[in-house]
Amino acid sequence: MKTAFNWGSNFGLRVIGKAVVEAEKEKTEVKAAETPKKLRAWKCIVCGEIIISAQRPEICPVCGAPAEAFIEIPYSEIAFSSDSKESILILGNGVAAINAAEAIRLRNKACSIEIVGEEDQLAYNRPMLTKDFFADFKQDEFLLKTESWYRENNINVTLNTKAVELNTTTQVVTLDNNEARHYDRLVIATGSDCFLPPIKGIQHDNVVKIRHLKDVAKIKKLLTTSKRALIIGGGILGLEAAWQMKKAGLEVVVFEMLPALMLRQLDETTSSKLRALTEAKGIEVQTNVKIKEITGEGRLAEGILLEDGRDFHGDLIIISAGIAANTTLAKNAGIVVNRAIAVDAKMETNVKGIFAAGDCAEFEGHDWAIWPQAVDMGKIAGANAVGDNVTYTPIVPAVSIHALDTDLYAIGDCGKNPETNYFSIEMNDAAKPFYAKYFFADNLFVGGVLFYDTHKNIFLIEALSTKMTYPEFLKEEPNR
Numbered sequence: 001m002k003t004a005f006n007w008g009s010n011f012g013l014r015v016i017g018k019a020v021v022e023a024e025k026e027k028t029e030v031k032a033a034e035t036p037k038k039l040r041a042w043k044c045i046v047c048g049e050i051i052i053s054a055q056r057p058e059i060c061p062v063c064g065a066p067a068e069a070f071i072e073i074p075y076s077e078i079a080f081s082s083d084s085k086e087s088i089l090i091l092g093n094g095v096a097a098i099n100a101a102e103a104i105r106l107r108n109k110a111c112s113i114e115i116v117g118e119e120d121q122l123a124y125n126r127p128m129l130t131k132d133f134f135a136d137f138k139q140d141e142f143l144l145k146t147e148s149w150y151r152e153n154n155i156n157v158t159l160n161t162k163a164v165e166l167n168t169t170t171q172v173v174t175l176d177n178n179e180a181r182h183y184d185r186l187v188i189a190t191g192s193d194c195f196l197p198p199i200k201g202i203q204h205d206n207v208v209k210i211r212h213l214k215d216v217a218k219i220k221k222l223l224t225t226s227k228r229a230l231i232i233g234g235g236i237l238g239l240e241a242a243w244q245m246k247k248a249g250l251e252v253v254v255f256e257m258l259p260a261l262m263l264r265q266l267d268e269t270t271s272s273k274l275r276a277l278t279e280a281k282g283i284e285v286q287t288n289v290k291i292k293e294i295t296g297e298g299r300l301a302e303g304i305l306l307e308d309g310r311d312f313h314g315d316l317i318i319i320s321a322g323i324a325a326n327t328t329l330a331k332n333a334g335i336v337v338n339r340a341i342a343v344d345a346k347m348e349t350n351v352k353g354i355f356a357a358g359d360c361a362e363f364e365g366h367d368w369a370i371w372p373q374a375v376d377m378g379k380i381a382g383a384n385a386v387g388d389n390v391t392y393t394p395i396v397p398a399v400s401i402h403a404l405d406t407d408l409y410a411i412g413d414c415g416k417n418p419e420t421n422y423f424s425i426e427m428n429d430a431a432k433p434f435y436a437k438y439f440f441a442d443n444l445f446v447g448g449v450l451f452y453d454t455h456k457n458i459f460l461i462e463a464l465s466t467k468m469t470y471p472e473f474l475k476e477e478p479n480r
């Protein structure tokens with residue numbers, strides 16, 4: 001159990017802003033309530049896990065986030081149950097798929113559940129790939145569920161297999177091994193992949209992305225011969241990757257096409273503080289640049305040529321230029337796809353009996369492509385696929401970066417809408433590294449950033465979800 005918490009903590013505690021697991025928390029186990037009448041439901045805001053317990057959990061058993069990451073949600077038992085012997089097929093093998101499978105089995109013990117996944121291993125903690133690049137990913141604790149969980153819940157898993165065609169009339173999915181599966185209900189949870197911009201030279205063997213475990217394995221191999229990493233993209237994952245490469249002893253240059261780092265999420269002041277820290281950690285940052293070409297004549301790339309004529313040598317090139325939802329299968333089958341697969345509040349697509357969840361799905365035009373959203377959508381899709389009637393409540397989207405020996409957290413609108421009249425307040429702490437900036441519009445809190453110390457993020461979530469006014473915010477803000 002101790003190792004599990006250590007592992008999870010690498011994801012959860014960093015999001016919360018605590019780098020070290022306190023010893024007593026490692027030993028803590030979530031205790032079930034003694035009597036049913038005391039049961040309460042707690043949701044981990046880091047990973048979306050719901051724990052039923054009389055007391056606020058001390059630590060999240062999935063991601064390792066501490067007690068303050070839990071918010072209480074209304075407790076209700078699953079009233080729906082079915083013994084229909086239908087076949088439910090889940091495409092994709094990520095966190096949305098696992099949550100869908102679990103929600104199905106909680107309601108129906110008789111139906112067949114099969115998960116078909118393209119990767120060659122059971123679902124795992126994907127955010128760890130850039131947060132703890134050098135960890136031993138072979139450990140069981142890296143997996144979302146152990147092998148025995150699938151066995152005990154009678155969930156068949158077909159790995160290393162891609163679904164390539166969907167016929168919504170015959171209700172058959174064709175796989176890349178030429179097998180076919182008939183389904184009564186289908187959950188599409190195919191996630192997303194890195195967007196690969198159409199840059200000349202992108203096909204070189206040492207040009208890589210970080211999305212799957214096999215990408216990490218490839219980079220680890222390349223590291224043995226690499227001295228200088230060039231990172232295309234100065235967003236969250238690009239900076240996390242840059243930091244991991246720096247820790248591996250490489251020289252690192254980050255290229256960002258916008259005038260500043262993480263400009264889509266951050267205001268200019270915080271962005272320039274982030275840049276200063278990145279450079280202070282020995283990472284070169286080039287902003288406002290356009291890549292003309294990835295250079296190199298042979299199998300391996302030799303560098304990057306910018307439109308302005310500057311040439312940068314590098315022997316490992318990591319692309320982190322955003323993501324694209326995996327929607328081809330759905331689109332070809334006639335399912336409505338915008339940026340991602342359009343779903344209603346039950347996570348059902350325009351085709352009855354076909355649901356979608358996670359990074360591949362969008363609800364009311366939003367696909368935040370973050371972990372807690374995939375968890376929630378997966379649960380809703382699974383529940384409804386088996387006949388229940390539950391609806392999705394959109395999450396409050398937040399981003400966090402865990403790199404450069406620090407943490408940064410941003411939630412809501414940090415002054416990004418040119419049509420809005422904002423006012424903001426800044427906070428610093430002379431005694432320790434801390435910076436916060438809070439944004440208000442129409443006298444309401446609309447967004448904020450926390451830098452270096454992010455433990456107030458729970459308060460910001462609460463302030464945003466309860467639409468706190470400026471005076472209320474000032475009164476409630478912790479430790480002012």
Ligand SMILES: Cc1cc2nc3c(=O)[nH]c(=O)nc-3n(C[C@H](O)[C@H](O)[C@H](O)COP(=O)(O)OP(=O)(O)OC[C@H]3O[C@@H](n4cnc5c(N)ncnc54)[C@H](O)[C@@H]3O)c2cc1C
Nearest residue numbers: 092093094095096118127163190191192358359369370371
């Ligand atoms: C490096 C990294 C760090 C991240 N850090 C954070 C973070 O700190 N916080 C946060 O909230 N989010 C983070 N995210 C995002 C988070 O991991 C995703 O939102 C989440 O994994 C989405 O889950 P999913 O199940 O929808 O899709 P995925 O995790 O993408 O899983 C989908 C699975 O389906 C498979 N698949 C695709 N097509 C097919 C097909 N046709 N047939 C069969 N299988 C298929 C894929 O191979 C994959 O295994 C991070 C992502 C990455 C890559």
